[in-house]
Amino acid sequence: MNEAEIFKVLADPTRRAILERLSGDELTATDLREGFAISQPALSQHIAVLKGAGLISERREGRFAHYRVDASGFAPLHGWLARYRDFWPSRIDSLKDLLREMDQ
Amino acid sequence: MNEAEIFKVLADPTRRAILERLSGDELTATDLREGFAISQPALSQHIAVLKGAGLISERREGRFAHYRVDASGFAPLHGWLARYRDFWPSRIDSLKDLLREMDQ
DNA sequence: ACGACTCATAAGTCCGTGCTTATGTATGTG
DNA sequence: CACATACATAAGCACGGACTTATGAGTCGT
Numbered sequence: 001m002n003e004a005e006i007f008k009v010l011a012d013p014t015r016r017a018i019l020e021r022l023s024g025d026e027l028t029a030t031d032l033r034e035g036f037a038i039s040q041p042a043l044s045q046h047i048a049v050l051k052g053a054g055l056i057s058e059r060r061e062g063r064f065a066h067y068r069v070d071a072s073g074f075a076p077l078h079g080w081l082a083r084y085r086d087f088w089p090s091r092i093d094s095l096k097d098l099l100r101e102m103d104q
Numbered sequence: 105m106n107e108a109e110i111f112k113v114l115a116d117p118t119r120r121a122i123l124e125r126l127s128g129d130e131l132t133a134t135d136l137r138e139g140f141a142i143s144q145p146a147l148s149q150h151i152a153v154l155k156g157a158g159l160i161s162e163r164r165e166g167r168f169a170h171y172r173v174d175a176s177g178f179a180p181l182h183g184w185l186a187r188y189r190d191f192w193p194s195r196i197d198s199l200k201d202l203l204r205e206m207d208q
Numbered sequence: 209a210c211g212a213c214t215c216a217t218a219a220g221t222c223c224g225t226g227c228t229t230a231t232g233t234a235t236g237t238g
Numbered sequence: 239c240a241c242a243t244a245c246a247t248a249a250g251c252a253c254g255g256a257c258t259t260a261t262g263a264g265t266c267g268t
Binding site for chain 3: 144145147152168
């Protein structure tokens, strides 16, 4: 997926909230619905969009669908965003330090 | 600015194209319009949105308005996105390679 | 002062999209 | 088998937002 679709997908606050609830845990659609003042079809549609963008993955188990974040789907976003950081130098310096430590 | 507004702002392809043309250079609104099949007011409105989100800054010079990327405006996005990366190890490996090259 | 130029604002139109209710499909349970 | 449960799909509506044309507000040259 390209960053064009990903940005469009993430522009919706409900979808970002879904991702937030999925970060760490793996949840079913019904579990996810807790705390959302939204109909079941609406949630299902959002899930379909997130899945289509490759941001979450599905694990079927009988009639239950378990969803989890697919962090690799965010890669295009990282790539796009890398262009707009002007604080690389200091970051690279701290990374150098970090890597030096890790090498020991 | 919070990530909610930033995602909404970046969901528009024209605005992302504006940012891309501004990455590096500083351009006037008229310069920016080159290559866009869009009316002047439309571009002006996009610029206002980008400015409102803190993603670009303006430098007035007579009747000309010079625009440039304000990379610090992307900070909330970096913060939000940091939550969704689980592939740090491989990334760090490529960074090691990159830094080794830079050291030479 | 007047006209040309750069950019912003106003007002209105149109399309995409997120929501709803209704229904479909598949998997359980008695 | 009949019914409940979990989720997906269909269809229609309503609102937001990106675009247009028209106009306004400053700034420069002659």
